[in-house]
Amino acid sequence: MIAFLLAFLAAGAPATSHVLRVVDGDTFVVSAGPRPVTIRVLGIDCPESHRNAKCERDGARGGATCAEQVPRGQAATARARELLIGRDVVLEPARPCESLKPDVYRRTLAYVRLPDGADFGLELVREGLCADYGWKYPHPRMVEYRAAAAEARR
Template sequence: MSSSKSRQLVAIKFAGLATAAALAISGCNANTTNRDAATASLNASKNEAVVVRVIDGDTFVASAGGGEKTVRLLNVDTPETKDPNVPAECMGPEATKALEEFLPVGSKVVLELDKEPLDKYGRTLAGVLDSSGRLVNAEVARKGLGVPVLFEPNRKFYQPVVDAFEEARTAAAGLHSTSIACLPAQQVQEATKLVDSLVAGPLADNNLDLDKGHAGLVTALATVVALKAAAEANNLVHWAAYEPSQRNALVTRLTSANAAGSGRQTAIVAKKKALADVAAEAARQAADAAAAAAAQAAEAERVRNLPPVPAPYVPPAYVPPAYVPPAYVPPAPVPGPKYTGPRCYAPGGKSWTPCSKK
């Protein structure tokens, strides 16, 4: 539904209230004069209020019926700014400022109730019409600062808020912007981009750089996990502003980044173990070498401290004795018959031996 049609619906609702009031007072047929009179009567009724102060983007305090009441805009939800346990949410201050502009302090408004007038906190649940008849609930959504929400059984202003919200989505206003850094889509882009950069390239070959990479992944993945949990819970205004398909695409991207980052962490742990194993082996080899060197030095010292070793035995050179032929001793005469055969005399003719017969 277009913005003009939405405003027409609000104007019709407001005119209907005015007409009903006028008929109740005068009993006359509805006409322009009667509607004006009825509007004046309605403004004087208990549904008219004066703005005292704005609390946040969807809540304000009004003075009505002689007292003050806290009014919660029906069927629209804006980012939180008043939760004492968490910081102000993205676009929360902007929503508060917008409501302050829609509802200046001292301005008169009409509070239009639905089936259930109060919430569990005692706040008045209402559609709020400003002095020009605009439905402020829808105007907050039209600026892209709120999302449609149902407060069952109160559905009276839901569709006008939905129509205004769609206008803001088409215009990429507020929560639908692609340039506001604190919005989920941009946070997902930055977080996954950081993970991508941390898992790119080969692993370092030293523990210092590996530890830096691991620490960076721990921080980046914490953001990824938190964003994914928020997306899956879908209980924040910012995530509720996205179409289901867009939200699913963001969750898929976060899931992939988480898997890539976790895989890189596993690889870093394995690389560190491998480096530790190499270092341990090098240390073992160094220890073995040191032990061998120490043993060698100890042996050298032991040898150095031994008593002097005697000179090696060198046998005397062998000198063969001079040959001295033995003195000739003639054989003793052979006893027996006297030899009468030929005699062979030795040189000098002093001795002889029988000569063999030839």
């Protein structure tokens, strides 16, 4: 499954995939070969949409409490569903010469290009639904994402 998608991108072909379902604001599932592949959007972090251990850890570290995170996470998930479900998107690696790579949870990391050419992650950051994740995982688009996040906070 992941190997199919990774091999496809490594071959230099654009990885256009059909979105089957949205897990949350920054994670969704695409059809790619014989089995679905889970995609984790590169460069963003959306609030949790359910009360869980990560939500509790974030709150304990001085971030938003679960009570604050969950409604924002649900809004990000709803927006992701609007933009992604049933659409064909282009999955882009961190850098043009690289292939897509999995994260520690075996989700494929990718920037996501919407059918209209817009950067999905950047759109969610601009709308104030998700944060730039460059503070924890630096990425090539973090300057643009940080500027969008600052603008969204105004």
